[in-house]
Amino acid sequence: MKQDDCYxxxxxxxxxxxxxxxxxxxxxxxxxxxxxxxxxxxxxxGKLVPFFIDTLQINQGRALVKFDxxxxxxxxxxxxxxxxxxxxxxxxxxxxxxxxFHDLIDCEVFEKKSKLGVIKEVIDLNxxxxxxxxxxxxxxxxxxxxxxxxxxxxxxxxxxxxxPDGLLDIYND
Numbered sequence: 001m002k003q004d005d006c007y008x009x010x011x012x013x014x015x016x017x018x019x020x021x022x023x024x025x026x027x028x029x030x031x032x033x034x035x036x037x038x039x040x041x042x043x044x045x046g047k048l049v050p051f052f053i054d055t056l057q058i059n060q061g062r063a064l065v066k067f068d069x070x071x072x073x074x075x076x077x078x079x080x081x082x083x084x085x086x087x088x089x090x091x092x093x094x095x096x097x098x099x100x101f102h103d104l105i106d107c108e109v110f111e112k113k114s115k116l117g118v119i120k121e122v123i124d125l126n127x128x129x130x131x132x133x134x135x136x137x138x139x140x141x142x143x144x145x146x147x148x149x150x151x152x153x154x155x156x157x158x159x160x161x162x163x164p165d166g167l168l169d170i171y172n173d
Contacts, residue, residue: 001041001048006085007102009040010063015077020070021055022079024063027124029101031061041085048085101129101144103154109133109142110160116140116168119159131159140171 010026028034035058041048052068070076091100101122109116109131117135122144124130129144142148142161151160 001050001085001087003043003046003048003085005089006041006048006087007091007100009034009084009086011084012042012079012082014080015073016064018073019066020072020076021064021066022070022076024065024084026058026061026063031058031063034058034063037086042079042082043085044082051079097152099152099154104131104152104159107152107154107157107159110158111163116161135171138171140168142167 008027010024010028012022013025014023015021016023026034035056037053037056039050039052042051043049051070054066054068055064056066057064067079070079094100104119104122107119109119117133117140119131120134120139121132122129123132123141130141131144133140133142142163148161148163149159150162151158153159
């Protein structure tokens with residue numbers, strides 16, 4: 001399995017207890033939909049390695065997971081900061097005007113007819129999503145809100161925005 005064929009589910013953020021459990025930050029819209037996962041892929045130095053799940057408890061965008069064959073604190077420490085992936089084929093189909101956050105990566109962002117830059121990342125800060133835009137080498141952060149993203153055309157890789165007054169002023173030197 002290649003990373004290009006997957007989407008990021010989350011990241012192992014810390015160990016939990018002494019028996020190999022880990023805490024995972026889930027970077028998905030509806031974390032509870034993943035309650036019955038049997039396995040995930042973990043990024044191990046650029047290669048995706050399957051890990052099978054022994055137990056999984058989801059609570060408010062975080063998961064407490066015990067993986068098969070991760071049976072000690074030392075084993076768990078080895079996977080902290082690892083990113084978790086699932087195949088794109090496992091994503092549910094969306095309605096016509098819906099999109100996944102990973103679909104926004106590399107989209108060009110325009111305000112009116114002026115190009116602001118290209119989306120490089122979607123950042124989740126405590127439930128608040130931000131678009132990280134590369135504007136000729138300068139990073140601009142824009143809230144990912146329906147009232148700001150006026151149109152999203154994933155197939156054309158184009159996002160039109162209507163920014164609040166003064167938002168870009170904080171990025172001007």
